[in-house]
Amino acid sequence: MKKVLVIGSNGQIGTELVLKLREMFGTENIIASDIKQDCPELLKNGPYVQLDIMDRPAVREYIIDNQVTEVYLLAALLSATAEKNPDFAWKLNMEGLFTILDLAKEKHLKKVFWPSSIAVFGPTTPKQNTPQYTVMEPSTVYGISKQAGERWCEYYAQNFDVDVRSIRYPGLISYKSLPGGGTTDYAVDIFYKAKQNNKFTSFLSENTRLPMMFMDDAIRGTIELMETSKENVKIRSSYNLSGCDFTPKELAESIQKFQPDFKIDYEFDFRQKIADSWPDSICDEHALNDWGWKAEFDLYKMTKVMLENVPA
Ligand code: NAD
Numbered sequence: 001m002k003k004v005l006v007i008g009s010n011g012q013i014g015t016e017l018v019l020k021l022r023e024m025f026g027t028e029n030i031i032a033s034d035i036k037q038d039c040p041e042l043l044k045n046g047p048y049v050q051l052d053i054m055d056r057p058a059v060r061e062y063i064i065d066n067q068v069t070e071v072y073l074l075a076a077l078l079s080a081t082a083e084k085n086p087d088f089a090w091k092l093n094m095e096g097l098f099t100i101l102d103l104a105k106e107k108h109l110k111k112v113f114w115p116s117s118i119a120v121f122g123p124t125t126p127k128q129n130t131p132q133y134t135v136m137e138p139s140t141v142y143g144i145s146k147q148a149g150e151r152w153c154e155y156y157a158q159n160f161d162v163d164v165r166s167i168r169y170p171g172l173i174s175y176k177s178l179p180g181g182g183t184t185d186y187a188v189d190i191f192y193k194a195k196q197n198n199k200f201t202s203f204l205s206e207n208t209r210l211p212m213m214f215m216d217d218a219i220r221g222t223i224e225l226m227e228t229s230k231e232n233v234k235i236r237s238s239y240n241l242s243g244c245d246f247t248p249k250e251l252a253e254s255i256q257k258f259q260p261d262f263k264i265d266y267e268f269d270f271r272q273k274i275a276d277s278w279p280d281s282i283c284d285e286h287a288l289n290d291w292g293w294k295a296e297f298d299l300y301k302m303t304k305v306m307l308e309n310v311p312a
C-alpha cells in the first residue's frame with residue numbers, strides 16, 4: 001500500500017506534484033505537508049499536516065506512526081534566497097535530507113525523492129549540452145548544498161541500499177503556484193507582467209541562456225523516475241534532465257508571437273552572476289536510456305500554455 005508524504009508541498013513544485021500524485025494514486029494516500037500552518041486552497045481536497053523538516057523528532061514520529069512508505073523532500077532555500085542567508089540555507093538544505101535518508105536506511109521508508117538542480121554545475125563546467133559526468137565546481141551556497149546532497153544520496157544508496165531517486169531540475173516554469181526565490185524566476189514573472197502590463201524588466205541580461213522546463217514535463221519526469229523499476233535507476237546521485245533552453249530576449253520574442261506589442265528591458269542584479277555560472281543547455285541521454293525520459297514542451301508550446309493560463 002502506497003502512502004506518500006510530500007514535504008514542502010506548498011511551493012512551486014509541491015503544489016502540482018501533490019495534485020498529480022492524488023489523481024494517480026488516490027487523494028487519501030498522498031499527504032501534503034509544509035512548515036506553513038495553512039493548506040493552500042488547491043490542496044484542500046486531501047490530507048495536510050504542518051511539519052518543519054528541521055524538527056527531526058517530529059518528522060520521524062509522523063512518518064513511523066503513519067506508516068508512510070515514500071517521501072518527496074522538496075523543502076529547501078533556492079539559489080537567490082540562499083545567497084542572502086548561506087548558514088541557514090546550508091542547514092535547511094542538508095539536515096532535512098539526513099533525516100529522510102536515515103529513515104530510509106532504517107527501512108521505515110521504501111523510496112525517497114530528493115531534487116537536485118543545474119546549480120550543481122559551476123563556471124568551470126562545459127556550458128553547452130552539459131554532460132551527466134563532468135567538472136562540478138558550484139560557486140553558490142545552493143549549488144554546494146545540492147552537490148553535497150547528491151554525494152550523500154549516492155552514498156546511502158551504495159552502502160545502505162536506500163532507494164533514493166533524484167533529478168537535476170532546470171529552471172521550472174508554471175502557472176499554478178509561484179516560484180520561491182530562484183535565479184530562473186524571471187521566466188515565470190515575465191508571463192504575469194506580459195498579461196498585466198505588456199512589458200517586463202528582466203533581472204538577467206538579454207543573452208543569458210539557461211536550461212528550463214515546463215512544470216508538466218517536470219512532474220511527469222519525476223513520477224516516471226519514481227515509478228520505474230529499481231534496476232532501471234542506475235544513477236543514484238541525480239539525473240540530468242533537459243526541457244528547452246532560451247535567453248530572456250528569445251523568451252520575449254516568443255511572447256511577441258502572441259502579443260506583438262510586448263516590450264522587454266534589462267536591469268541585471270546579483271542573480272546575473274549566479275546565472276553566468278550555470279550551463280546553457282543540458283545533455284540528458286542517461287535519463288533517456290535508463291528510464292525513457294523525453295520532454296514534450298518546447299519554448300513555443302510552453303509560451304502558449306502560460307499565456308492562456310496566467311491571470312490578466
Ligand atoms: P519553493 O520555494 O517554491 O517551495 C519550497 C516549500 O518548502 C515552501 O512551500 C516552503 O514553505 C517549504 N518549506 C520551507 N522550509 C520548510 C521547512 N523547514 N519544513 C517544511 N517545509 C518547508 O521551492 P520549489 O521550487 O517547489 O522547489 C522544491 C525543490 O526543488 C527544492 O529542493 C529546489 O531546490 C528544487 N528545485 C527547484 C527548481 C525550480 O525551478 N523550482 C529547480 C531546481 C531544483
Ligand code: AKB
Pocket residue numbers: 078079080116117118119142169170171172181182183184185
Ligand atoms: C533556482 O533558480 O534557484 C532554481 C534552480 C534552477 O535550482 N530554479
